[in-house]
Amino acid sequence: xxxxxxxxxxxxxxxxxxxxxxxxxxxxxxxxxxxxxxxxxxxxxxxxxxxxxxxxxxxxxxxxxxxxxxxxxxxxxxxxxxxxxxxxxxxxxxxxxxxxxxxxxxxxxxxxxxxxxxxxxxxxxxxxxxxxxxxxxxxxxxxxxxxxxxxxxxxxxxxxxxxxxxxxxxxxxxxxxxxxxxxxxxxxxxxxxxxxxxxxxxxxxxxxxxxxxxxxxxxxxxxxxxxxxxxxxxxxxxxxxxxxxxxxxxxxxxxxxxxxxxxxxxxxxxxxxxxxxxxxxxxxxxxxxxxxxxxxxxxxxxxxxxxxxxxxxxxxxxxxxxxxxxxxxxxxxxxxxxxxxxxxxxxxxxxxxxxxxxxxxxxxxxxxxxxxxxxxxxxxxxxxxxxxxxxxxxxxxxxxxxxxxxxxxxxxxxxxxxxxxxxxxxxxxxxxxxxxxxxxxxxxxxxxxxxxxxxxxx
Ligand SMILES: O=c1ccn([C@@H]2O[C@H](COP(=O)(O)OP(=O)(O)O[C@H]3O[C@H](CO)[C@@H](O)[C@H](O)[C@H]3O)[C@@H](O)[C@H]2O)c(=O)[nH]1
Numbered sequence: 001x002x003x004x005x006x007x008x009x010x011x012x013x014x015x016x017x018x019x020x021x022x023x024x025x026x027x028x029x030x031x032x033x034x035x036x037x038x039x040x041x042x043x044x045x046x047x048x049x050x051x052x053x054x055x056x057x058x059x060x061x062x063x064x065x066x067x068x069x070x071x072x073x074x075x076x077x078x079x080x081x082x083x084x085x086x087x088x089x090x091x092x093x094x095x096x097x098x099x100x101x102x103x104x105x106x107x108x109x110x111x112x113x114x115x116x117x118x119x120x121x122x123x124x125x126x127x128x129x130x131x132x133x134x135x136x137x138x139x140x141x142x143x144x145x146x147x148x149x150x151x152x153x154x155x156x157x158x159x160x161x162x163x164x165x166x167x168x169x170x171x172x173x174x175x176x177x178x179x180x181x182x183x184x185x186x187x188x189x190x191x192x193x194x195x196x197x198x199x200x201x202x203x204x205x206x207x208x209x210x211x212x213x214x215x216x217x218x219x220x221x222x223x224x225x226x227x228x229x230x231x232x233x234x235x236x237x238x239x240x241x242x243x244x245x246x247x248x249x250x251x252x253x254x255x256x257x258x259x260x261x262x263x264x265x266x267x268x269x270x271x272x273x274x275x276x277x278x279x280x281x282x283x284x285x286x287x288x289x290x291x292x293x294x295x296x297x298x299x300x301x302x303x304x305x306x307x308x309x310x311x312x313x314x315x316x317x318x319x320x321x322x323x324x325x326x327x328x329x330x331x332x333x334x335x336x337x338x339x340x341x342x343x344x345x346x347x348x349x350x351x352x353x354x355x356x357x358x359x360x361x362x363x364x365x366x367x368x369x370x371x372x373x374x375x376x377x378x379x380x381x382x383x384x385x386x387x388x389x390x391x392x393x394x395x396x397x398x399x400x401x402x403x404x405x406x407x408x409x410x411x412x413x414x415x416x417x418x419x420x421x422x423x424x425x426x427x428x429x430x431x432x433x434x435x436x437x438x439x440x441x442x443x444x445x446x447x448x449x450x451x452x453x454x455x456x457x458x
Contacts, residue, residue: 011041011456012111014102014135016094016126018119019051019071020087021286022359023142026221027119028055029247030140033448035061038456044105044113046098048090054285065109069101083286088200094125102129115455120218121204123211136216138454143358144222145230145243146180146386147379150188151209152237153177157193161185166193179229182389187381213237217454221245221362223437223444226391226430240454242447246366248341248359249438260342264335266309273307273348276424279411280343280369282311284357287376291319293402297353298324300407301332306350306415308332309343344369351394351414356380361387368431370394370423372410374402393427395419 015031017024024047035043042063047055049068060066071086072093079085102113113135118126120141130137141148150157160176161169166185174180174188185193191202212218217240224231224243234241260267270278281297283289289297294312298320301308308328314336317325325334340360343349344367352364356373361383364371371394373384387394395413398406414420437444 010111011038011115012106012109012113013041013043013115013117013455014098014105014113014129015043015045016098016116016118016122017045017047017051018121018142019048019090020083021142022284022357023119023121024051025055026142026247026359027140029250030219030221030244030451031064031117032061033250034452034455035064037452039063041456042109042111044102044109046101046105065105067101067105070097072097084199084201091121091200091204094122095128098122098125099129099132102133117455120208120212123208123215124204127211127214136454137214138217138219138451139212139215141212141218141220143220143379144361144383144386145220145227145234146183146382146390147189147358148220148234149177149180149230150183150192150379150382151205152212152234153180154192154206154209157185157188161193163193163197170194178233179227183382183385187385189378189382213239215239217242217451219244219447219451221247221359223434223442224447225433225437225443226365240450242451243437244444244448244451246362246434246438246444248363248366249434250444260339261337262339262342263337264333266333266335266338267342267346269333270309270343270346270348275347276350277307277415278343278346278348279306279308279351279353279415280311280338280340280349281308281353282338282340282360283355283374283376284360287355287357287380288313288316289355289374289376289402291316293374294319295321296402296404296407298328299404300402300411302328303404304408304411305331306411307348309338310334311338311340312336341367351411351420353397353411356383356387358383365391365393365427365430366434368424368428370414370420370427372397372407372414374400391426391430393423393430395423 017027031043045066046069048071072090115136116126116130117138120139126137170186174183218238219242222243222245349369352369353372354360355376371387374397375381375384384396398410436442
């Protein structure tokens, strides 16, 4: 898969992706921007074949070489289907995989790697390789500053809340950490104070919080004005902290010449709807609410008569109520993939119903669209809570899970009631700040220049 090219200077950057969820796509988007800005530097992008094949293939700059690496699953090993298992096998094998692959790429390119840029989840593989190769290490954290705070302050949260019998303290807020006054114990990602604290994944994230201050720089897909308190805090904690987003405003197909991937013609469909009327429903690449809740979503949409676009993997369509697709043919569309960013930016978009994955939240913020969140795992709950209580641009689904009436009422609240109007006003304000951040005078523009400097300067 490596692309042949003959760049003429001697800089070589290794980019290590975390091949699960929506981690690799934004990292590749940043790599493309860096590679365009530094055409004589070679960027070797390492990711599993499976994850690479899920990245929308557009023309990459000639100085990016994409490599398929092992997923760490031993030969003949039968995965049980528990997603955590695949993640943990990969994490365990990652240091060896990347060491081997970086060495091979150095030989192939004929240049030593001077900088290792990684997903923050891979801090252990990056730090070891960087020390061995005398390279610098720069980390990309794929979530928002809110969940990053939970990982950076895991020890503090554990000291204050305890880790035993935490159940009784779930509603308490984390007021002892600045910027987290509205976040409750129950909103923290599993593995911070509840869930399996000893799993490989929980330990990796806990240790990541301690390791990131050692990185040469830490960057995230966000903008400073969204979370000024965290920005201030991290600017003193990390050697360099750079908000370089929202990437959706920088690398969305609508902002570039790349074709929009719209295999089911969602954009033609939404064109005919009235302003701020449509519900867009999507739960990212890995999470799906349980089958019963998918049925409740369908019932809520049907009884509320809300026009909709629903991105739902084909294998889950069997859980829709009998006849739903036929009855709602005029009302909406259920598709296995939708051009999310473009839909959110359409004037007919009224509400985004989401699990609260970071990329989705930021894409909604960038489009000024209010949200209804139904968190499923990881950082979803802290993102949903920020949407509802910190930025006040949406709400968590009534009852915490989808029920027919709760969903119908939630849709009504956001699309029709005064509450929803306020959410929309707040969302529009954030959209303006996001747009400002990426202009040539904006904070993210300046931060990207800082990142470029850290990456190519050796
Ligand atoms: O039909 C679809 C469905 C999804 N998307 C895109 O897919 C991405 C989904 O990303 P995200 O909302 O972050 O969800 P996940 O795929 O669930 O992402 C994982 O990775 C994120 C970043 O670390 C974490 O915040 C999440 O918790 C984790 O589940 C977004 O860019 C969407 O625009 C589409 O374009 N079309």
